[in-house]
Amino acid sequence: MTIFEALRKDHDIQRDLLARLVETHGDSDERSALYQQVRAELKYHANAEERALYVPMMDVDLTQEKARHSIAEHHEIDELIERLDDTDYSATHWLTHAKQLQHLVIHHLDEEEHEVFQLAGRGLQDKQKTTLASEYQEEMQRQRSA
Secondary structure (H helix, E strand, O other): HHHHHHHHHHHHHHHHHHHHHHOOOOOHHEEEEEEEHHHHHHHHHHHHHHHHHHHHHHHOOHHHHHHHHHHHHHHHHHHHHHHHHHHOOOHHHHHHHHHHHHHHHHHHHHHHHHHHHHHHHHOOOHHHHHHHHHHHHHHHHHHHHO
């Protein structure tokens, strides 16, 4: 498995969780549980992805700018999560913020899959792609277990 295949699997999980989250209503247990799951998955994924993909991309001139852009998008996602953390589940604008989060994350995932992965595929060595997949998966497992 390459780093790109490992990341795509988790991207699919994020898309599914976000789709389910924006269908929730009010201050419900379902909304709370899904939001906590989304929040954790996005945090774990960003941390592991930055270590396993973006740090190595920073060492390659071809991919350095894309890596920086993607890390900046992770920070935008973090800011939206902070806004959601500070908003009561029953507030009318909570769902608005959740939909903004969904839109931003989907944009980020699509950009990674259609632009970043192709560029990184040219910049990284084949052996490195499988090694990075293992590093990513180990870090995700470590964070999910903690």
